[in-house]
Amino acid sequence: MKIILYKNVDNLGKKGKIVVVKPGYARNFLFPYGYAILASKNNIKIFKNTKKLEKKELKNKIRFYERIKYKLDKVKHIKIFAKSSKEGKLFGSVSIKNILECLNKNNIKVDKKNIRIEEGYIKKLGKYNIIFKFTxxxxxxxxxxxxxK
Structure with a gap:
């Protein structure tokens, strides 16, 4: 039975590959879990069209991320004011939520999953490196x- 893989499957192939498998394997495992569909002429055409759309969406996403990177490169320095003790220890901590609020004030919209704090938690006054990783x-x-404060 010829099938088109929708997801990468170990020992079988990568997404988009047309492979031949036994009918029972396809019916009982690959089809119900959404790993594959039957490789008919119509399904092959549909899959090729969706691949083209995915490539187009990926290009648009990359352009969007490059614009955000350009804005972040202009900023280069963010200041956050927080309540602290005389020794410089914060009451609480500075979180990704605080960083996002500061960026939103500068009209830079970033998803929280793209932010990494190099030093881990921020619990003292000082300078820290924040890494924004889009791709x-x-x-x-x-x-x-x-x-x-």
Whole structure:
């Protein structure tokens, strides 16, 4: 039975590949879990069209991420004011939510899954590096300075 793989399947193939498998394997495992569909002429045409659309969406996403990276490269430095003790220890911590609020004030909209704090948690006053990773090749680094209120 010829099938088109919708997802990568170990020991079988990668997404988009047309492979021949036994009918029972296809009916009982691949079709019910959404790993594959039957490779008819109509399904092959539909799959090729969806691949073209996915490529177009990926290009648009990359352009969007490059625009955000350009805005972040212009900013380069973010200041956040937080309540702290005399020794410089914060009451609480600076979280990704605080960073997002600061960026929204500068009209930069970033998803929280794209933000990485290099030093981990921010619990003291000082300077920290924030890494914005959109794709493997599109990353940006911004300096975050935590100041007393």
């Amino acid at each position: 493997k090749s599109i990353t940006s680094k911004v300096c975050l300075e935590v100041l007393p």
